[in-house]
Amino acid sequence: MDAAATTDFVHVYEPGIDTARPPLLMLHGTGGDERDLLGLGRMVAAGASLLSPRGKVLEGAMPRFFRRLSEGVFDEDDLRRRTHELADFVASVRERHGLAAPVAVGFSNGANIAASLLLLRPEALAGAALLRAMSPFRTPPQADLAGKRVLILSGAMDPIVRADDAERLAQTLSGNGASVDHRVLPAGHGLSQPDIGLLKAWLDQA
Numbered sequence: 001m002d003a004a005a006t007t008d009f010v011h012v013y014e015p016g017i018d019t020a021r022p023p024l025l026m027l028h029g030t031g032g033d034e035r036d037l038l039g040l041g042r043m044v045a046a047g048a049s050l051l052s053p054r055g056k057v058l059e060g061a062m063p064r065f066f067r068r069l070s071e072g073v074f075d076e077d078d079l080r081r082r083t084h085e086l087a088d089f090v091a092s093v094r095e096r097h098g099l100a101a102p103v104a105v106g107f108s109n110g111a112n113i114a115a116s117l118l119l120l121r122p123e124a125l126a127g128a129a130l131l132r133a134m135s136p137f138r139t140p141p142q143a144d145l146a147g148k149r150v151l152i153l154s155g156a157m158d159p160i161v162r163a164d165d166a167e168r169l170a171q172t173l174s175g176n177g178a179s180v181d182h183r184v185l186p187a188g189h190g191l192s193q194p195d196i197g198l199l200k201a202w203l204d205q206a
């Protein structure tokens, strides 16, 4: 297998017309695909380039970005491997299209691999919006996240992500130097209208 075959993902790349905006790396949740978050990306960052890969792991028929052993219990070896694979893919697309480092916008499983990208391959991202994220590692690695902006939007009634786990992620990222804005919304695991408003406002400040 050549390098392209090992790092390539089924994906959509939509070139943007607003070169002042960083590209967005859209990362879907479990059971989603590369088309799921394109509408969200266009809504919150009109004119930005969008790169949206499909997770390569299948849980039944549901694409994901890495394996889990059960709900909220991750196969961390697979997570590490998949994180590097995704970072290499992002680097190859950036080179092909002459793109700046993207800001990740990840939902659920996509937010969890975006958090892992920040910790394992910080050079891959300019920042990240983590929607309904949890801590990807039991013992998080150290990373230099100085200069990275991170937005974490959690749901107070989320049955999947524990409040203390999302808070632990916020502390891990800020403890490594990221500028973290963590908001807890009156919502469940699904996205709500306030998520979209806060995400758009945060991206507009970039």
Ligand code: MLT
Pocket (backbone or CB within 6 Å): 029, 030, 068, 071, 072, 073, 108, 109, 110, 112, 160
């Ligand atoms: C995960 O597996 O990444 C989390 O449990 C979120 C999800 O349900 O995908």
